[in-house]
Amino acid sequence: MSVVATGTAAADATPPLPSTTPGAAATGKAAESPLSEAPRHKADRIDLGDLPRVAIPAKTRPVTPTRGENCEPTRAGSRERRAGAVQACVTISPKPAATAGKRALATIPPAAPAAADEGSCAITTPATWYYNRFQYCAYDLTVLYTLKDSNGRVLGTGTLSVSTGATLPAKGKTWKEQVRVMMTGATDAVTTLGVKFRAACSAGCTVTDPSPWEGKSLVKDQIISGTVEYASAPAPGTKLDFTTSYKLFVTSPGAQITDPNAAWSNPEKIRCDDDVRDTANGTGTPAPGCVVPSFMPVIPMGTLPNGSDAGAAAAGYLWGQRNLADGWGRDKPLTRAKNDIADRTARTCGSGGSKPFQERTDIVPTDSCGEFPFAATHEGGTDGAQCAEIIPTHSTGGWDFSVLEGGAGKRCVRAHVPLADKQAAEGQLSDGFTNQRVLEAEQFKVDISASVAEPQAACLRASPTDAFQSGNGWIRNTTDPVAHRNKNTTPPDAAGVRAAMAQACLGKVPGTGSPAVGDITGWQDAQQYARPYAAPGASAPYGLARCHLIANILGGKGQVQDGGQLNLVPCWQAGMNTGTPSMRTFEVIAQKAVKDGTIGPNDAIFYQVTPDYQDSTSTVPVGVTMTARIERADGSTQPLFPDVYIPNTKSDTGQLNLGN
Known part of the structure; x- marks a missing residue:
């Protein structure tokens, strides 16, 4: 704020108030109001x-388990029992197995929510709750599964990272909470874990769908996600306060377990009410909605x-x-x-x-x-x-x-x-x-x-519920299930998922990507195919690359811990990844449009890449379709590039398609 000093100079800058009221000229009388006699100072x-x-009030709190280590006997005749494990123990730890680069659940929360089922976390601190008035999230809670023999010796471990998040409805009686579990580690006798999740809430709330999935097993680096659904129906003119709680069931595949072996609760109350509008003075129609009232x-x-x-x-x-x-x-x-x-x-x-x-x-x-x-x-x-x-x-x-x-x-x-x-x-x-x-x-x-709201590009105004923040935009990766992560190896690999359609809303503030690593779906199949065409003496990966669907230079992820494995497909390095034309050709077009002023501060590029697979068993795509359009803040759109097909072929030969 700049302040102009009061006094004669300031007063001279603005004419004094008239010395009469609007009707004084007709009567000849001076105005009686002291305002009419006061000089109008520019003060x-x-x-x-x-x-x-x-500042929008927000805070974090540590996630506190509601129980300590829980141990159950292994199932008689199971693979674990045959390996000498008599106990399976589960512990919730505030310290993650690995903290670098993990992806937050979604976006930095706005002052009011854009949608009632977005799970949004402006947080990257493990084992932490995040809150603002309309959002609550728990990020990267580490659950450790340990197999022990009769002497208490550890025979193997499995590590899970659990994150949840919800945006409450400003208007509405129902909402969803996104749940994401990733198996981040496996040692020795533990290779696969069965995972069940259950949500509950106290009086005043009902969990209409308490489980985000049924019968899921995880292997290392695999992610499963889904939503639980809640409802609260306060009577007109009333409010309801309640809390949410969570139980995780972790076991070896095939084992039956009835008691949760990991549990935690949301320490902040949620309030749903139908008491905002004042019906007595006719200012509007009441409508229910929910908040975290401590903010x-x-x-x-x-x-x-x-x-x-x-x-x-x-x-x-x-x-x-x-x-x-x-x-x-x-x-x-x-x-x-x-x-x-x-x-x-x-x-x-x-x-x-x-x-x-x-x-x-x-x-x-x-x-x-x-x-x-x-x-x-x-x-x-x-x-x-x-x-x-x-x-x-x-x-x-x-x-x-x-x-x-x-x-x-x-x-x-x-x-x-x-x-x-x-x-x-x-x-x-x-x-x-x-x-x-x-x-x-x-x-x-x-x-x-200066202004309550400025117009924004359509994709900046609302993001999909399963997207994560990237710069001032977002990125969304989807997957398809496959029977085998590598189908041509001997023996075929375990079931898993393959990367499917990827979307991004690229705003003026770019996100930070990460390089591609890891044993992604189809990686062994691709190397097996490429080996005979490599130069004599060449070593793996024989001219191959892990292609980002949303490019690293556009904020796309590629690491294990940040969820980037869902953004990668096997490809020829010289061919689909780089060359003319290649994916790189069009990635650079989008990057330049963000940097060179083609889009304004409230414009965005809607960018989409879809892998093309031969059939439902395929682990390596035969190509990708890329498309991008510019979305303006005024609601208009224009194509940046139309649907472009990039085949997964070697160099510029058009031959040796890597897809299976």
């Missing part, structure tokens, strides 16, 4: 580019003029936040009041106070009283005689303020603002109460900025 200025934002709501309000925002009204409130003794809504929270709003308005602006507000339509043609603190709060309703009185005026890049009465340190402010701006501000406040689910007597803050 303050706030530059929109300097506005600090009110204070923040209501956005914009100051852009000319009808695009709350304009002068929001600017007047901003002046109040900066200059009133209590800094309401910024330094100290406000408290919502659903009743007696008209009485509080009258005390500050009307005949209910000792000094009613006097409109100055000679200065502001549709003048109205923009009171702060709001009449819709328990802090509002101060006698208008105790308020500062200001006129906000927009100028390039900010707002100038003429202080007519009082100044810094007053208990309230009355701003002379156009009626349309006051109505827009009231609408933004009402929408904020609804979107942030602010109940009677609940505290909140107000984030007054």
